[in-house]
Amino acid sequence: MSLIRPWDRALLCLKLLEIDPTLGGIVIASRSSPVRDRLLRHLPKSTRRIHGQMDDTALFGGMDVTSTLSKGAVVMTSGIAVNDDPLLLTMAERTPNERAVRLVSETDSILYVLDESTEDEDLLPPVFTEQLAFHIDLKDLSLSDARSMPAEVVPSDTISTDQAIELFAQTSATLGITSLRAPSFALKTARALARLDGRSEITQDDANTAAMLVFAHRTTRLPEFEPEPEEPEAPAEPKQNPQNEIVPEDMMIEAVKMLLPNDVLLFLNGTSRTGKGRGAGRVRKSNRRGRPKPSRKGNPDSQTRLDVIATLRSAAPMQGLRANAARRTAIQIRSSDLHVKQFEEKSDRLIIFVVDASGSSAVGRLAEAKGAVEYLLADAYARRDHVALVAFRGEAAELLLPPTRSLVQTKRRLASLPGGGGTPLASGIEQGLMQAISGQRKGMTPVICILTDGRANIARDGSPDRQAAAQDAKDMAKQIRGLGFDSIVIDTGNRPEPQLRTLSSIMDACYISLPRANASGISKAVSSAIAD
Known part of the structure; x- marks a missing residue:
């Protein structure tokens, strides 16, 4: 089937958008290249190029401030995005989310979105994937691939609209697609395919092709089909009218799977694009406004x-x-x-305490950590600090206190903390890193504060291996440094631990040796290190 080729799918999507503009548009994932230039030549001549960083007045119209102040009367202007001409949005990954929402909700034009991001840059605003029917990836194509091939003509039975609706709904649910727009887009696509072929009725091939174009990039899980037990052949029955048969969704799911990438598990889990890069498209977030x-x-x-x-x-x-x-x-x-x-x-500060709760002295360390948290929370309302607490012991780490500024909630959650067992230091650092990433996405400035004696003996997989545990801790420290998070390592052992100094150096953290640390000392050390 030639539609497996991205170039043929791209050309087909452009034709379908001309037939039914209510499909919204298409996301074209490709940086500047001859292949992309060749595809853009197929856009309507009336297409107008826009940029996500254009101001709202230029895009959507509004008051012309210059003319209004000069003439003493309100002068309104019309925006580029409010007419019916198709729009080509370049460098869409740099478009603010608010402006992206307005583009898809306040315009009736077909929207061609160019996603020029790389793996280390921010993700495309999700509203484009949600409200535009199609998505094509041209990043790995060469000019030799940008040639159309004749599509196979396969005889196919017609299906009713009700059957198509039921089939699209069942398939989208099976593939883990929660958006109701996806089945609607699939039905519109199937109808447009029929119109493109000069037909008024939808065929099974139309439905499968529509599923390929609409469902493939939205899929979040794949079903596991179990082989059915063999049964003796039944006597042949008279052939029923194809229009009265329920079309099996297995064929449609197989059609969608044909377009999924080889690393399908990474693709479905969303781990191939973390959105944690520091590329040119990244904008530093903040969750509140500061001084003028x-x-x-x-x-x-x-x-x-x-x-x-x-x-x-x-x-x-x-x-x-x-x-x-x-x-x-x-x-x-x-x-x-x-x-x-x-x-x-300005952004609120999030202090993440990663506390060693293993060994015989765990009770004392946790008591001091509890006191330090309450010290910091005492003036959290003045500084707007948030505090989170992670404890690691046994085989893994556990989030005991999510980010909060509530003193009442903190005292309840810290009333009883477990202690004893092995020292999974790497697991504790990993849990602290996850909280830091989550806090940063919410606009906060995270600081990771690790309290431990440094004697790691449990690897990340839970196995008792000192050498592997030390290496895992170093690997997690490299990730913290690579992501640029501020961190503090407080050595609570009776003597300074050389391994902790090495770990803090890898992490680019502030190292503090406090063999007899109390709550007040920890709080002052953290405040001083953050202020520096």
Whole structure:
């Protein structure tokens, strides 16, 4: 089947969008290349190119601030994205989520989205995948692959609309697709395929092809089919009318599986794209606004506000020349005069305590950690700090306290903490790293604070192996350093542990030796290290 080839699927999707624009559009995953240029030549000539960083007024229209201030009356402008012309969105991975939502919800145009991200950059805004029917990946194609091949014509039985709806709904549920738009898109695609072939009825081949185009990139799980036991052959029965038969979903699922990549497990689990990179498209998140900063030149939109004072101050020196040129006495404002307000980007701090709860002295360490957490929470309302607690013992680590600023909740969760067993240090560091990544995605600034004596003896897989445990801890430390998280290592042993110094060096962490640490000392050490 030629539709397995990405190029043929891409061309077919473009034709289907022209037949039914309500399919929304297509995501084209490809950086600049001759293959992509060849595909873009197939777009309608009326297609208008836009960029995700364009301001809202240019995209969706609104008040022209310059003309309004100059004429003394409200002047409205129309945006590029509000007409019926198809839109080509370049570098879509850099589009803010709010603007992406407006693009798909406030425009009736076909949207061609170019996803030019790489593996180490941020992910495409999920609204594009949700509300656009198709997705094509051209990253591995060469010019020799960008040639159409004749599609196979396979005789196929027709199915009713009700049968198609039931089939699409069952298949999407089997493949772990929770969005209701997917079966709707599949039905529209099947109808468009029939219209493309000059037919009014949907065939089984139309349904399978629609499933390939709509379901493949949305699949989250694959069913496991068990072989049916062999049964003796039954006597032949008269052939029923194909229109009254229920089309099996197995054929459709097999059609979808043909388009899945070889590393299907990684693809389905979402581990091939972590979104934790620091590429050019990455924007630092923050979860609250800080103090005002000096204004900057720019046009106001939904993300920024006009600084009237700074704008007038910029326009004032030129009023004499502008008034003489225009022969008017009103204030003359130009676009170069416009200034918008800026604010400091501040984020709440998240302190993640990773506490060694193993061995005979675990009770004392956990008691000190509990006191340190309560010390930090005492003034959390003033500094807006969040605190999380991870304890590791036995064979693995456990999150005892999710990020919180609630003193009441903290005291309840810390009332009784278990102790004893082996020292799975790597597992504790891994759990702390996961909490740091989660906190960063929520706009917080995480700091990982590890309290241990450094004598790791349990590997990440739970096996008792000191050498493997030490190596696993170093591997996790490298990940913390690679992701750039601030970290602190507090040595709570009776004597400074050389392995912990090495570990903190690998982690690029602040090392503090506190053999007789108490809650107040730990709290002060953490506060001092963070302040530095």
